Amino acid sequence: MPVEPPPTRWALPRAGAPLLGEVAGVGADLEPGTLLAAYRSGIFPMRLDGVHGPLAWWSPGPRGILPLDGLQVSRSLRRSLRRYTVTVDTAFADVVAACADPRRDGAWIDDEIRAGYQRLHELGWAHSVEAWEGGELVGGLYGVAIGGLFAGESMFHRAVDASKVALVSLVRMLGEDGVPRLLDVQWSTPHLASLGVVEVSRRRYLRLLRAALELPLPTAFDDGRR
Numbered sequence: 001m002p003v004e005p006p007p008t009r010w011a012l013p014r015a016g017a018p019l020l021g022e023v024a025g026v027g028a029d030l031e032p033g034t035l036l037a038a039y040r041s042g043i044f045p046m047r048l049d050g051v052h053g054p055l056a057w058w059s060p061g062p063r064g065i066l067p068l069d070g071l072q073v074s075r076s077l078r079r080s081l082r083r084y085t086v087t088v089d090t091a092f093a094d095v096v097a098a099c100a101d102p103r104r105d106g107a108w109i110d111d112e113i114r115a116g117y118q119r120l121h122e123l124g125w126a127h128s129v130e131a132w133e134g135g136e137l138v139g140g141l142y143g144v145a146i147g148g149l150f151a152g153e154s155m156f157h158r159a160v161d162a163s164k165v166a167l168v169s170l171v172r173m174l175g176e177d178g179v180p181r182l183l184d185v186q187w188s189t190p191h192l193a194s195l196g197v198v199e200v201s202r203r204r205y206l207r208l209l210r211a212a213l214e215l216p217l218p219t220a221f222d223d224g225r226r
Contacts, residue, residue: 001222002124005032015042015059015206023048024059030116032123039144039151040213042206044186051102051110062199064188065208066167068175070196073168080161084131084138086169088220092121095128095140099154109154117153120144127221129170131162138162141170148181148215150174167195173220182212 012034013025024043028034038044038057047053073081096117100109120126125146131139139162141155150170157163174181184205188197200208216222 002217005036005123008034008037010034010037012037012041013043013057016202018059018061022058022060023056025057026054028055028057030055030112032116032119032125035116035120035144036125036146039146039149040209042202042209044151044153045113045116046108047110050106050108058186059202060187061202062188063202063205064185064192064197064199065205066171066183066185066192066195066197068171068181068183070198071168071171072194072196077161077164077168080165081168084133084159084162084165086165087130087132088173089121089127091130091137091140092126092128092142093118094137095130095142095156096154098137098140098156098158099142101156104156117142117144124221129166129173131157131159131165131169133159133162139164139166141166145217145221146213147217148179148212149184149209150181150218151184152186164195173218176218179215179218180211181215181218182208184209 010028018024043057043059046058048056096114117126126144128142138159139157143150143152155163185197188199
């Protein structure tokens, strides 16, 4: 089971009352206790200006979520599911490094953020789902699992549909026992909407979050190392 770190020393901002737009606050740190307190309260970290700006805490409104029973899998994606091998937590650092590639448009994951989530992973809270082809890592995603919440942080692909295969596999893991868990993708995009992501109000998200935190971890993450 995940190891609970020391509590944060910061009074984090409220998700329901952002200071400006979708930014709830600025500052604090990326210690495990701070990150967990943030996700439990409905906010998450991202810098204000790519990798160069100050650390900010975000509460999107509306919020993008992927209902586990709403996943849309095209015929071509079904073929891709047979093409790749999927694993969990076998290459966490490599997945985060690929997501942090500075050549990607909108790159925002810097060394400090990578280190913060690596510490969460070592404590059993942050997880990766990897897609492999011929022994090569070609796609994946990572995020934070707390009870019935999976907060997706980023995904990448180096082969057609590889990140989508990781996402489909994640949805199946979260819903395999019929528990109504919450898959948070932060913001919806046309790409994510094509897979079934919908938008909910900030107030609705916080209600879903409170319920999800009371649910059990999925089996795939129950020891943080599978």
